Amino acid sequence: MPLKNAHTQPHTSAPSWRWALLGLALLIAFLLPWPLSPLWIRIATEVIMWAGLAQSWNIIGGYTGYLSFGHGAFFGVGAYMTGIVMLHLGWPFALGLLISGIAAALMAVIIGYPTLRLRGAYFAIATWAFGEMIRQIATILEITGGAFGMQLPAYLNLPFFYYLFLLVTGLTYLTTYLLLERSPFGYKLLAIREHEEAAEMVGVDTVTIKIKAFALSAFFPGVLGGIYAYWVTYIHPDSVLGAQLTDFMVVMAFLGGIGSLWGPFLGAVVVQLVNRVLWLVWGEGTFYLIIIGAAICTVVLFIPSGIIGLLQSRIFLPGTAWKEIRKKVKW
Amino acid sequence: MLIDGLLIGGLIIVVGIGFSLCFGVMHIVDFAVGEWVMLGAYTGFILARYFGHDPMIYLPLVFLIFCALGLAIYPLIYRAVSGKRHNPVLMGLVFTFGLSILAKGGALSVWGYHIQSITTWLSGKSLALGPLTIPALRFSGFLFGILITLLLMLFLYKTRLGITIRATAQDREMANLLGTDVRKVGALVYSLYAGVTGMSGILIGALFSIHAAMGVKYCTMAFFVVVLAGMGYVPGVIIAGLILGLLQSFVGVYIGGRYNLLALFMVMYGVLLITPKGILRRGI
Amino acid sequence: MLLQSHDLTKSFGGLVAVNQLSLKVEKGTILGIIGPNGSGKTTFFNLITGMLPSDSGKVIFNGQEITKLRPHRIARLGVGRTFQIPAPFSQMTVLENVMVSAFLHTSSMKTAKKKAEEVLEKVGLDEKADFQVLNVTLEDRKRLELARALAIEPILLLLDEVMSGLTPVEVKSAINLIKQMHHQGLTIIVVEHVMDVILSLCDRVAVLDYGRKIAEDTPQKIVNHPEVIRAYLGERYRARG
Numbered sequence: 001m002p003l004k005n006a007h008t009q010p011h012t013s014a015p016s017w018r019w020a021l022l023g024l025a026l027l028i029a030f031l032l033p034w035p036l037s038p039l040w041i042r043i044a045t046e047v048i049m050w051a052g053l054a055q056s057w058n059i060i061g062g063y064t065g066y067l068s069f070g071h072g073a074f075f076g077v078g079a080y081m082t083g084i085v086m087l088h089l090g091w092p093f094a095l096g097l098l099i100s101g102i103a104a105a106l107m108a109v110i111i112g113y114p115t116l117r118l119r120g121a122y123f124a125i126a127t128w129a130f131g132e133m134i135r136q137i138a139t140i141l142e143i144t145g146g147a148f149g150m151q152l153p154a155y156l157n158l159p160f161f162y163y164l165f166l167l168v169t170g171l172t173y174l175t176t177y178l179l180l181e182r183s184p185f186g187y188k189l190l191a192i193r194e195h196e197e198a199a200e201m202v203g204v205d206t207v208t209i210k211i212k213a214f215a216l217s218a219f220f221p222g223v224l225g226g227i228y229a230y231w232v233t234y235i236h237p238d239s240v241l242g243a244q245l246t247d248f249m250v251v252m253a254f255l256g257g258i259g260s261l262w263g264p265f266l267g268a269v270v271v272q273l274v275n276r277v278l279w280l281v282w283g284e285g286t287f288y289l290i291i292i293g294a295a296i297c298t299v300v301l302f303i304p305s306g307i308i309g310l311l312q313s314r315i316f317l318p319g320t321a322w323k324e325i326r327k328k329v330k331w
Numbered sequence: 332m333l334i335d336g337l338l339i340g341g342l343i344i345v346v347g348i349g350f351s352l353c354f355g356v357m358h359i360v361d362f363a364v365g366e367w368v369m370l371g372a373y374t375g376f377i378l379a380r381y382f383g384h385d386p387m388i389y390l391p392l393v394f395l396i397f398c399a400l401g402l403a404i405y406p407l408i409y410r411a412v413s414g415k416r417h418n419p420v421l422m423g424l425v426f427t428f429g430l431s432i433l434a435k436g437g438a439l440s441v442w443g444y445h446i447q448s449i450t451t452w453l454s455g456k457s458l459a460l461g462p463l464t465i466p467a468l469r470f471s472g473f474l475f476g477i478l479i480t481l482l483l484m485l486f487l488y489k490t491r492l493g494i495t496i497r498a499t500a501q502d503r504e505m506a507n508l509l510g511t512d513v514r515k516v517g518a519l520v521y522s523l524y525a526g527v528t529g530m531s532g533i534l535i536g537a538l539f540s541i542h543a544a545m546g547v548k549y550c551t552m553a554f555f556v557v558v559l560a561g562m563g564y565v566p567g568v569i570i571a572g573l574i575l576g577l578l579q580s581f582v583g584v585y586i587g588g589r590y591n592l593l594a595l596f597m598v599m600y601g602v603l604l605i606t607p608k609g610i611l612r613r614g615i
Numbered sequence: 616m617l618l619q620s621h622d623l624t625k626s627f628g629g630l631v632a633v634n635q636l637s638l639k640v641e642k643g644t645i646l647g648i649i650g651p652n653g654s655g656k657t658t659f660f661n662l663i664t665g666m667l668p669s670d671s672g673k674v675i676f677n678g679q680e681i682t683k684l685r686p687h688r689i690a691r692l693g694v695g696r697t698f699q700i701p702a703p704f705s706q707m708t709v710l711e712n713v714m715v716s717a718f719l720h721t722s723s724m725k726t727a728k729k730k731a732e733e734v735l736e737k738v739g740l741d742e743k744a745d746f747q748v749l750n751v752t753l754e755d756r757k758r759l760e761l762a763r764a765l766a767i768e769p770i771l772l773l774l775d776e777v778m779s780g781l782t783p784v785e786v787k788s789a790i791n792l793i794k795q796m797h798h799q800g801l802t803i804i805v806v807e808h809v810m811d812v813i814l815s816l817c818d819r820v821a822v823l824d825y826g827r828k829i830a831e832d833t834p835q836k837i838v839n840h841p842e843v844i845r846a847y848l849g850e851r852y853r854a855r856g
């Protein structure tokens with residue numbers, strides 16, 4: 001029997017206008033610091049950092065389906081590693097970053113082996129417990145400065161950090177694209193997410209692949225954490241290891257669309273934007289948490305595929321959107 | 332120190348039973364459990380402050396308020412858990428996670444970071460029991476814990492409704508086949524759990540302190556108790572609660588208060604890795 | 616002897632699901648396994664494929680002991696399996712589902728895609744290659760189960776009640792498909808409830824009851840076997856038989 005629809009095969013190369021759009025976006029991103037004031041450069045830098053963090057979480061949470069609720073620990077470990085390496089060993093920043101990434105990945109492999117054996121909810125709780133453990137430990141150890149944290153030497157060059165974050169986040173997205181969207185590895189992860197037993201039945205070595213994904217998802221936060229440490233110059237357990245880090249990663253990935261390439265980016269932009277807007281209008285506050293919480297609930301209930309899912313189902317035409325919402329609200 | 336530990340253990344047993352049943356009946360892990368405690372504490376605080384009288388008097392009222400709240404939220408949770416998208420347990424988890432952020436954000440926005448405490452006529456008073464002098468408040472907290480636990484166990488084991496709930500918690504499919512309306516049972520369980528947890532909040536607020544971010548600590552404890560007991564296995568909760576209490580006291584006295592949470596997390600993590608179905612291996 | 620199980624045993628709590636089961640399958644034959652519900656047929660499959668650890672006993676496949684191996688290793692060695700209730704990868708297309716299996720023998724996207732398309736053509740699903748699995752009928756999902764198992768290039772294929780839920784027309788079509796695969800050299804173990812299917816496909820039939828093998832013979836002889844009749848129909852009928 002002949003094959004139908006030969007032109008709509010899965011994962012064809014994206015149409016050329018998409019590549020052009022990406023190129024344009026990158027160009028803008030590259031030129032962005034030039035006209036902006038320091039405040040806005042800082043805001044942009046944060047958005048980029050979070051875009052990278054959210055995507056990293058997405059690798060293990062979205063693509064593989066293992067919700068890691070302690071993922072902030074990798075960021076914190078990276079931050080502290082760079083801090084320790086620079087302060088106590090006097091090694092250069094670049095080396096510190098590399099060590100941070102590797103340390104985080106290594107930690108993921110070590111705890112991944114026993115923890116990835118747990119299913120769904122148990123994995124979430126275990127990683128949550130692990131994340132908090134790391135924070136408590138950092139509060140206690142002397143080398144990390146205990147509850148007082150660490151003070152790093154200052155390097156006041158805002159654009160430097162902007163470009164560095166841009167580079168690493170870019171790498172995160174590139175890696176996700178190459179390894180997860182366009183390769184057997186990605187397919188296997190999706191298979192594990194959808195039906196792990198069936199995946200084993202068709203020869204997928206779930207244990208090894210899960211650990212690889214987990215390590216990959218930890219590497220980037222490790223490096224980003226290292227950059228962050230040097231950027232803000234002062235780190236302490238609550239700032240780099242607090243649960244709110246993981247909370248943000250999860251929210252951004254979910255809001256944007258878990259398991260998609262650009263979902264986390266959208267999620268990061270939206271969340272940070274909301275945060276900043278509220279900050280500007282109402283002053284420093286916690287009101288944004290209410291919005292964030294409500295956002296996750298809404299996403300889970302009505303748009304589990306996130307904003308990307310909405311866009312993909314071409315639902316942003318006003319009439320259709322309302323009809324779809326009405327349809328779904330009929331409990 | 333020892334008493335404090337056992338006391339918090341006892342109160343958490345109350346929370347833990349509801350929490351465990353929620354998981355058994357609806358397969359949801361309520362990440363917002365700590366927030367229920369926090370909201371209960373604040374509600375008691377507000378009622379006492381604006382309407383006068385002792386906060387303890389409002390216990391029944393708070394119970395009803397929170398039952399109603401639970402009943403109102405339940406349909407949303409049910410919907411989250413029965414979506415077409417895979418992994419309903421995880422979806423429920425993320426949903427309650429969102430709720431907890433919502434609640435915490437709301438509390439922080441309204442009450443800020445101030446630490447409050449609830450004072451009742453029992454505060455500061457002591458009881459003489461034989462050779463010991465026990466603070467009255469702690470004693471009542473202890474009584475409360477035992478009383479509610481007893482009531483709950485009686486309900487679960489001696490009433491028809493309670494047995495239905497336990498059956499559903501242990502084997503949802505079978506209960507469904509036997510004609511139980513699982514959805515209604517879920518609603519009942521969740522509202523009961525919310526009510527009881529809210530009530531415990533008042534006592535916890537009186538015994539310790541109230542602040543908007545206190546949810547995490549009690550969430551941790553609830554998780555600890557349920558993980559050790561085995562998700563869905565109610566009798567285990569009592570044992571686990573006692574272990575919690577002892578662990579807290581032990582750590583507080585011999586190692587230092589700031590290691591409290593760390594000890595909790597380490598034990599919890601260890602148990603998950605070694606016997607994920609709880610120490611007695613009776614979990615789901 | 617392609618597959619052999621020696622005294623395979625598995626209990627769940629107090630219940631013995633598989634009780635010292637010893638079965639043999641010759642290369643190139645089709646073995647049928649029948650038995651009342653709960654007689655341990657699916658558990659047996661789970662034990663062979665490594666999804667469940669056995670309490671005791673051995674499984675030897677193609678001269679190699681596979682008892683303690685993990686499922687993906689056993690799959691690599693050439694054991695394919697379908698699930699009784701189809702378990703496709705839901706958020707992927709039909710083609711993508713099969714590609715996952717194809718990746719067992721290749722790391723190239725192109726090759727895997729081609730392989731998957733070939734297998735889909737074999738089971739008659741090539742027209743629906745780009746359909747989302749969620750939008751596909753039960754019969755098609757069963758075909759997909761088959762395709763997924765075939766794409767790993769198995770030597771032995773375990774079919775767990777493929778016919779359940781299919782209309783008579785669909786059953787005929789499925790029987791033809793299985794016969795085709797058999798002609799191409801596949802050794803097959805079929806678990807079924809429908810006797811007609813067993814009679815038309817199998818070279819030999821084993822009958823399970825409460826986890827034990829109570830008979831093993833050609834289909835014709837099995838149908839008249841007194842123990843089998845007793846197991847299926849109850850004691851009252853044995854006396855009459």
